[in-house]
Amino acid sequence: MIARAWPLIAAALLAGCNGEPVVPPGRIPHFEAPTGPAPHLALVLGSGGPRGFAHIGVLKALEANGIRPDLIVGSSVGSMVGALHAAGIDARELEKLAYGLNLLDFFELRTLGGRPASGIAIQKYIDAEVRGRPIEELPLAFAAVTTRLSDHKLVIFNRGDTGLAVRASGASPGEFEPVRIAGEDYVDGDEASPVPIHAARELGARVVIAVDVSAYARETPAGVPRAWVVKDARRARQVAAEAPDADVVIHPDIGYYAGHDDAYRHRVIAAAERATEEKMTAIRAALARAAPHAPRAAQKSATARMPAGLASR
DSSP, rough: OOHHHHHHHHHHHHHOOOOOOOGGGOOOBOOOOOOOOOSSEEEEEOOOOOGHHHHHHHHHHHHHHOOOSSEEETTHHHHHHHHHHHHTOOOHHHHHHHOOOOGGGGGGGGGGGTTOOOHOOOHHHHHHHTTOOOOOSSSSEEEEEEEETTEEEEEEEOOOOOHHHHHHOOOOOTTBBBEETTTTTEOOOOGGGGOOHHHHHHHSSEEEEEEOOOOEEEEEETTTOOHHHHHHHHHHHHHHGGGGGSSEOOOOOOOOSSSSSSHHHHHHHHHHHHHHHHHHHHHHHHHHHHTTOOOOGGGGSSSSOTTTTTTTT
């Protein structure tokens, strides 16, 4: 019996032996103030764990309508989807990746003992999919937001190792250990900004389409853990504080409970695609208002809404 079980045991051990990738000093994630032309359209992809499959539906609808962002800003799972798209993976290919994603590829043996995951497997996955390119070399401008643990401030990473930036952006407390970068510990971007609209404005975006994949409060089932309700309420307050600075907010109704199976992935991608199509008139109107020939009074300021110093080097 032991002999027959050994291949499974070995596989589990190998899955848990994720050596920390060595990131050269020149590739450490950091923030640099943009110097080029301001991006016309930013797509902001919010946090939400497996609910983030819905972001693919948004990208499918935008691509079908010939709308391509100049910048993607992601928080947590939004940074994962955003990095892959910024690397040149279109929505249809992202959908194929989503259906083929095997969660065992991200399993870490340490979690069986109650320890949080390191997130190293996520870092390696992203770096492999973007072919080792740092953020500044991706075909589409990209930024991942994370939360600095020492002061719980939002930090924007728009330069450096893509996988490490995404790993830090998704380091949900309790599920993943903090990620150490240049002497600071970072946790999930969801903690500081679930849908980082203000970050997109700081990066110069003239038009911001934001995607919120969180659950609707009205769909909260009776008897769910109090901690879930508190977290949902906190997230809703944070999103509401930033939402007025977006031109369009897409908030697909994908139900309360998240899942990982194929049926769930198909359902939420389709729901988000429909929700985006329903917002298409508003999206086109926002783009028209901010067109170069539009009156200056009708164009939103790219930086006026962003508190100074919110982004950190």
